[in-house]
Amino acid sequence: MSRVKAAVFASGAGSNFQAMLDESDLACEIVLLICDRPGAAVIERARKHQIPVYQFDPKQYATKEAYERELVTVLKKARVEWIFLAGYMRIVGSYLLHAYQGKIVNIHPSLLPDFPGKDAITQAFAAKVDKTGVTIHFIDEGIDTGPIIAQQTVDMYPDDTIRSLTKRIQQVEHKLYPKIIKQLVQNEGEL
Ligand SMILES: Nc1nc2c(c(=O)[nH]1)N[C@@H](CN(C=O)c1ccc(C(=O)N[C@@H](CCC(=O)O)C(=O)O)cc1)CN2
Numbered sequence: 001m002s003r004v005k006a007a008v009f010a011s012g013a014g015s016n017f018q019a020m021l022d023e024s025d026l027a028c029e030i031v032l033l034i035c036d037r038p039g040a041a042v043i044e045r046a047r048k049h050q051i052p053v054y055q056f057d058p059k060q061y062a063t064k065e066a067y068e069r070e071l072v073t074v075l076k077k078a079r080v081e082w083i084f085l086a087g088y089m090r091i092v093g094s095y096l097l098h099a100y101q102g103k104i105v106n107i108h109p110s111l112l113p114d115f116p117g118k119d120a121i122t123q124a125f126a127a128k129v130d131k132t133g134v135t136i137h138f139i140d141e142g143i144d145t146g147p148i149i150a151q152q153t154v155d156m157y158p159d160d161t162i163r164s165l166t167k168r169i170q171q172v173e174h175k176l177y178p179k180i181i182k183q184l185v186q187n188e189g190e191l
């Protein structure tokens with residue numbers, strides 16, 4: 001029986017995408033990388049693993065729905081059932097949300113609801129909290145407001161820099177995301 005198919009959406013370095021590729025027992029098959037940033041390092045990671053890449057430039061479209069309609073056509077043609085956002089820096093609009101209701105998951109580098117948005121690590125560092133962490137959640141129309149699936153804390157130390165904190169957070173992400181993906185896919189969205 002063929003595995004459930006998934007797509008990853010990413011905009012940057014792609015270390016979480018790489019962690020999924022390196023996981024031998026992910027329970028789903030990553031069949032497509034969607035990237036909104038031509039030249040992003042994540043694209044080369046996909047190429048090295050012979051994963052098809054669909055690149056798009058949002059600035060070439062009049063509206064978010066216009067490019068999301070194209071994305072959904074590509075996703076459905078590839079029989080994608082799950083979408084995992086991994087450093088995808090676009091707000092997912094209602095068209096894509098409804099096409100994949102309850103099947104779009106995001107990873108965020110803070111203990112939501114603390115520090116939502118694009119610069120969570122910088123926010124936590126500036127707030128001088130003694131711990132932060134990682135959140136994996138379903139997405140909804142809001143930003144980082146969807147139902148939380150899993151969280152793991154990461155301690156902060158007085159001599160931390162943003163770089164050292166980011167490294168520890170991403171070490172947690174690279175273990176937690178593949179683990180949660182496997183559980184979600186095997187349990188059809190339930191944990
Ligand atoms: N509908 C949702 N979409 C996304 C979510 C979400 O929770 N709901 N999570 C984000 C990831 N993210 C932070 O966690 C985030 C990404 C992008 C933005 C943002 O303001 N993007 C702007 C501009 C992007 C750009 O200039 O490159 C935009 O897309 O209009 C905020 C938070 C992923 N998507």
Ligand SMILES: NCC(=O)N[C@@H]1O[C@H](COP(=O)([O-])[O-])[C@@H](O)[C@H]1O
Pocket residue numbers: 010011012013014015016017086087088107108109117118119120170173
């Ligand atoms: N707002 C969402 C957000 O900040 N996501 C964060 O982007 C990074 C992507 O790294 P990667 O490209 O190396 O996987 C990850 O740390 C992820 O938590």
